[in-house]
Amino acid sequence: MKVCCPNCHSKARITSRHEITLTIADLYCQCMNTKECGASFVTTLAFKNYLNPPLTNTQQLAAHLLGSLSKDQRQALLQGDLFRINS
């Protein structure tokens, strides 16, 4: 992971990490441009959103949706006729 200094935009090194929650952490950083800057700072790393849900979520969702169907609807789905049974 690349972190840049907010002052001089040079590469910075992460010296330590403090977990705030399971998805948020404070990163303690040191600017590598020691001749002209040398700042140390804290930046925050946070989870924002999934682009694709984790596989376990998808499987649980599919199982839940299948469980809400009647036996006939599940059978129709397996045969590719689900939309025909509802029309």
Ligand SMILES: [Zn+2]
């Ligand atoms: Zn800097």
